[in-house]
Amino acid sequence: MKKRFYLRLALDGIRKNKQMYIPYMLTCIGMVMMYYIIIFLQNCKTLSYMRGWAEVSSMLGLGSFIIAIFACIFLFYTNFLLIRRRKKEFGLYNILGMDKRNISKILFWETIIITLTSLCFGLIGGISLSKLAELALVNIMKSDVNYNLSVSLTSIIMTALIFSVIFLLIFLNSIRQIRFSSTVTLLYSENIGEKPPKGNWFLSILGILILSASYYLAVTIENPLTALTAFFIAVVMVIIGTYLVMISGSVFFCRILQKKKKYYYKPNHFISISSMAYRMKRNGAGLASICILSTMVLVMISSTASLYFGSEDAINNRYPRDINLDYRMEKTDDLSENKITALHSDISKVIKNYDFIPENSYYYRSVSVAGLIEGNKVETDVTKANTMDALTGVCQFYFIPLSDYNRIMGENETLGTGEALIYTYKNDYKEDTISFKRGNTFKIKKQVKDFIDKSDTSMLIVSSMAIIVPDLKESIKGLDKLADYNGNKMITCRWVYNFDTGISPKKQIELSKKFNNLQLSSYSLFENINFSCESQEMERNNFYSLFGGLFYLGILLSIVFIFATVLIIYYKQISEGYEDRSRFEIMQKIGLTKREIRKSINSQLLTVFFIPLIFTALHLAFAFPIIQKLLLMLNLNNVVLFASATGISVIVFAIFYMIVYRFTSNAYYNILTLKLST
Amino acid sequence: MSILEVTELKKIYSTRFGGNKIEALKNVNFSVEKGDYVAIMGESGSGKTTLLNILAALDKPTNGNVILDGKNLSEIKESAISAFRRDNLGFVFQEFNLLDTFTLEDNIYLPLVLSGKNHREMHERLIPIAEKLGLSKILKNFPYEVSGGQKQRAAVARAMITNPKLILADEPTGALDSKSANELLRLFSKVNQFGQTILMVTHSVKAASTANRVLFIKDGEVYHQIYRGNDTDEQLYQKISDTLTLLATGGGR
Numbered sequence: 001m002k003k004r005f006y007l008r009l010a011l012d013g014i015r016k017n018k019q020m021y022i023p024y025m026l027t028c029i030g031m032v033m034m035y036y037i038i039i040f041l042q043n044c045k046t047l048s049y050m051r052g053w054a055e056v057s058s059m060l061g062l063g064s065f066i067i068a069i070f071a072c073i074f075l076f077y078t079n080f081l082l083i084r085r086r087k088k089e090f091g092l093y094n095i096l097g098m099d100k101r102n103i104s105k106i107l108f109w110e111t112i113i114i115t116l117t118s119l120c121f122g123l124i125g126g127i128s129l130s131k132l133a134e135l136a137l138v139n140i141m142k143s144d145v146n147y148n149l150s151v152s153l154t155s156i157i158m159t160a161l162i163f164s165v166i167f168l169l170i171f172l173n174s175i176r177q178i179r180f181s182s183t184v185t186l187l188y189s190e191n192i193g194e195k196p197p198k199g200n201w202f203l204s205i206l207g208i209l210i211l212s213a214s215y216y217l218a219v220t221i222e223n224p225l226t227a228l229t230a231f232f233i234a235v236v237m238v239i240i241g242t243y244l245v246m247i248s249g250s251v252f253f254c255r256i257l258q259k260k261k262k263y264y265y266k267p268n269h270f271i272s273i274s275s276m277a278y279r280m281k282r283n284g285a286g287l288a289s290i291c292i293l294s295t296m297v298l299v300m301i302s303s304t305a306s307l308y309f310g311s312e313d314a315i316n317n318r319y320p321r322d323i324n325l326d327y328r329m330e331k332t333d334d335l336s337e338n339k340i341t342a343l344h345s346d347i348s349k350v351i352k353n354y355d356f357i358p359e360n361s362y363y364y365r366s367v368s369v370a371g372l373i374e375g376n377k378v379e380t381d382v383t384k385a386n387t388m389d390a391l392t393g394v395c396q397f398y399f400i401p402l403s404d405y406n407r408i409m410g411e412n413e414t415l416g417t418g419e420a421l422i423y424t425y426k427n428d429y430k431e432d433t434i435s436f437k438r439g440n441t442f443k444i445k446k447q448v449k450d451f452i453d454k455s456d457t458s459m460l461i462v463s464s465m466a467i468i469v470p471d472l473k474e475s476i477k478g479l480d481k482l483a484d485y486n487g488n489k490m491i492t493c494r495w496v497y498n499f500d501t502g503i504s505p506k507k508q509i510e511l512s513k514k515f516n517n518l519q520l521s522s523y524s525l526f527e528n529i530n531f532s533c534e535s536q537e538m539e540r541n542n543f544y545s546l547f548g549g550l551f552y553l554g555i556l557l558s559i560v561f562i563f564a565t566v567l568i569i570y571y572k573q574i575s576e577g578y579e580d581r582s583r584f585e586i587m588q589k590i591g592l593t594k595r596e597i598r599k600s601i602n603s604q605l606l607t608v609f610f611i612p613l614i615f616t617a618l619h620l621a622f623a624f625p626i627i628q629k630l631l632l633m634l635n636l637n638n639v640v641l642f643a644s645a646t647g648i649s650v651i652v653f654a655i656f657y658m659i660v661y662r663f664t665s666n667a668y669y670n671i672l673t674l675k676l677s678t
Numbered sequence: 679m680s681i682l683e684v685t686e687l688k689k690i691y692s693t694r695f696g697g698n699k700i701e702a703l704k705n706v707n708f709s710v711e712k713g714d715y716v717a718i719m720g721e722s723g724s725g726k727t728t729l730l731n732i733l734a735a736l737d738k739p740t741n742g743n744v745i746l747d748g749k750n751l752s753e754i755k756e757s758a759i760s761a762f763r764r765d766n767l768g769f770v771f772q773e774f775n776l777l778d779t780f781t782l783e784d785n786i787y788l789p790l791v792l793s794g795k796n797h798r799e800m801h802e803r804l805i806p807i808a809e810k811l812g813l814s815k816i817l818k819n820f821p822y823e824v825s826g827g828q829k830q831r832a833a834v835a836r837a838m839i840t841n842p843k844l845i846l847a848d849e850p851t852g853a854l855d856s857k858s859a860n861e862l863l864r865l866f867s868k869v870n871q872f873g874q875t876i877l878m879v880t881h882s883v884k885a886a887s888t889a890n891r892v893l894f895i896k897d898g899e900v901y902h903q904i905y906r907g908n909d910t911d912e913q914l915y916q917k918i919s920d921t922l923t924l925l926a927t928g929g930g931r
Contacts (some may be wrong), residue, residue, distance in 0.1 A: 132894070189894065265787065265791050265796070266794075267791055267794055270787075270791045270792075274780055274784065277779070278779050583777055583778075583779070586775040588760075589736070590764070590769065590836070591757075591760050591761070591763045591764030591765075591767075592760060592764075592792060592862060593760035595757070595868070
C-alpha cells in the first residue's frame, strides 16, 4: 500500500510535468537507441566479413565511448533543469508533512519508471532499427539475406548496464539537490534570481586558442599517413574548443558588447544582448553539442557519399586497366630484356585463347626504393631518419629504363651515362643533380611533364619520383646491396603489364583467375618471381561493397545523430520557453508591445539557433583538407566530387535544420503566449 | 484640472463558455487631479485589480470611459497602446518585476531605451533620480544582489524616469518588511510633493494613510472616500480604520 502510494505520486509527478518529461524521456530513449545500434554494429557478425571492417569497427568503438560520455553529460544537464523546475512541488510536499526521505522515495520511483521506460523503448527501437540496418546493408553488399531477428545479448547487457549507471548517478545528484535545500528555499527556488554570467576571459581565450590550433593542424597536415592521428587529435581539440567558446566565449562577447554604450542602449540590442548572455550560459553546452553532432553528421555523410559515388574513380586510380599484371623479382638480373620478352610472349599466348587484342596496353620495368630527400642527396637508409621525418619527407623512387619510357610515351629521348630524366609526383625537386647515399649520382637532364602516374596507391599518398635512366642495372648499383634488419632487400624489382581487353566482364574475371592460377613456362627463367593479376571487374564488387557499406553506415549514424540533435533542440526550446515566460510578462507590463517582444524573441532564437550552424560550417571548411587526404588513402582523388558532396550535404542539412527550427519555435511560442495573450 | 477621469466604468467577465457572468466593476466614477496622491482600498475581490488593469490599459472595460490627460484610452489603437503606456504611465508592482538579466541601472533605463533615447540623455535623467532614491551606489548591482527595499526603489526609479503623467502602484509595500515599507511610503510622499501624480492600490492602512485621498471600493463600486484635509498621517490612519470597520460590519455610508 505504502509503496503503491509513492509510485502513484511519482507517476502523477511525471504526468503533471509531461511537457518537460516527454522530451526528457524521448531524449533518454534516443540515447539508448543510439548507443545500442552502435554497439550492435560494432559486434555484428554479418558485417565482420566486410573489407576494412576492422578499422570501421574500432571507430565505432570510439564512437560508442563518445556517445556514452555525451549521454551522461547531456542527461545530467537536462535532469538538473527538470529538478529545478520541480523543487517547488517538493517544497509543498515537505510542508504537507513529508520528510526528505519520503521525497527521495518519490524520486526513486520516478528514476525506476524513467529507466525502465527508456531502456524498454530504447532497446525495442534499437533492435528493430538495427535489424533494418543490417538488412539494408546486406542488400547493398549483395550477400545472402537472413531474415532472422538478430539480437545481440552482449549489446543489450552493455547498454542496460551503462544507462543504469547513468540514471543511478542522476538519481543521486537529484537527492543531493533536495537534501541540501531547506523547505523555504525549495518553495521559492524558482523565484531566486540567477547569478548573471560573467564570461571567463581565460576560458574564452583558451577556447579560441584550442580551436585555432586544431584548425591550423587540420589545414597544415601534408601527409595522409599522419592525417589519421592528426585527425583524431584535431577532433578532440575541436570538441573541447567548441564547448569552451560556446559556453564562455559567447558570454564574454556579450559582455564586451554591453560595454559599448552606444551600441548596447538601442532598442534592438538592449534586451537581446542581455538575455543572450543568460541564454548562452544556460545553452552553451546544448549548442556546442548540437554543433558537434551536426559536424559529425556532415563529415560522415559527405565523405562516405563521395567515396560511394567516386567508386569508379577509385577503381580507375587503383586499377588503371582491365587487367593489371604485376611481377616482382628478387634480382635485377631478372629484369633483363630477354627474360622479360619470354614472359611477355607467354602472356600473349594465354591471351590469344580469349580472342582479343590488348588495347591501351603498356608495360615497363622498374626498380623502386624508398629514401629521404635531403637537399640534393637521398638518405636511403630510412631507419636512420626519425619517425616523424620518415612519415613526412619520405619519397618513393622508381628507376625506369629509358627504352621503356620512350616506348610508353612515344618519345625519342637520349641520355648519356650518369644522366637521368625525372618525373615528380607530389613534390617539387629543384636541384640539378640527385645523389643516392650508398648509390650513384645522376645529372638531371630535365624534368619530364608526363608519365604514368596511376597504378600505385602509394603514389597517391607519399611523394614519389620516377628516375628515367639509360641503364637500369648500372644505375642502381650499390642500392641493390641494401637490406633491412631482417635481411630483406630494400629495392623492389617489378615488371608491370596493364591492358584493356574489350571482352565481357565475366570473361575478364575468368581471365584474371586463370592468370593467377597459371604457371607459365617462362617462370623457370627467373630465380624468384611473385606475381599478381588484378582485374577491374573483380575488384569492382569489392570496392562497391566496401564503399557502399561505408556510405550506408554513414547514413545510419547520421540519422541517429540527427535524431539526437533534434531532441536537444526541442528540449532547449521547451525549457527556455518556461524560463522566458515570466521575463516577457514583465516586459509587457512595462510597455513592450507584443510585436516588439516577438521581434526580440525572433532575433534571439535565430541567433542562438544559427550559431551552431555557422560553427559547423566553419569546422567543416577547416576539416576539408584533412578529410580529403584521408580519402586519398582509399584511392579517392576527386576533389570536385568531395567538394560538391560536402556542399550538397551542408545545404540539405541547413534546410532540414530550418524546418526543425520552425517546428520547435512554434512550441516555444505556444508556451510564451499561454500567458501573453491575456 | 483633472489628469485622470473615470466615468461609469463597468467590467463584466464571462466564464469560458459564456455561462456565468461575473461583474467585477459595476459603476465606478472618480477623477484624479494633477499632483494628487490617491489610495484605493478594498478587500480581495472588490475589483481593485480589475480597475488597475483597466487604468493601465492592460484590459478593456465593458462599458464606460477612462480619460488620461484628455485622451480616451479606449480610442487608442491597439498598436499604439504599449507606446502610450510607456510614455504616460509608470508602474510599481508588488513583486518589483525587475528583470534579473539587467543591472539596476539597465532596469531603470529600460523604458527609455525602448523609446529610443540616447545614452547621454538617459544618464542625465538617471543621476538626480538615483540620488533622490538613494540608489547611486548600487546602480551596477544585479537585482539578486540587493534587498527587497532596494529593488522596490529601483522599480520606482524605473517608473519615474519617463516623467509619466501618472504612477500606478499595485500593493507596492506588499512584499517589503515594515522598515523598507515606511521608507518607500516616505519616498512616495516626497515624490508627490515634487508634483508627481500617484495612484496606489493597497490593502495596507498604513500605506493608505500617507495618501491625500482614499477611495474605498466594495462590490465593484466606489463606496466611500476620505480626504486628508489638514489631518496628520496618524489622524488619517484612524479615519481609515474606522471606515474599514464600518465597511466590514456592514454599516451605512
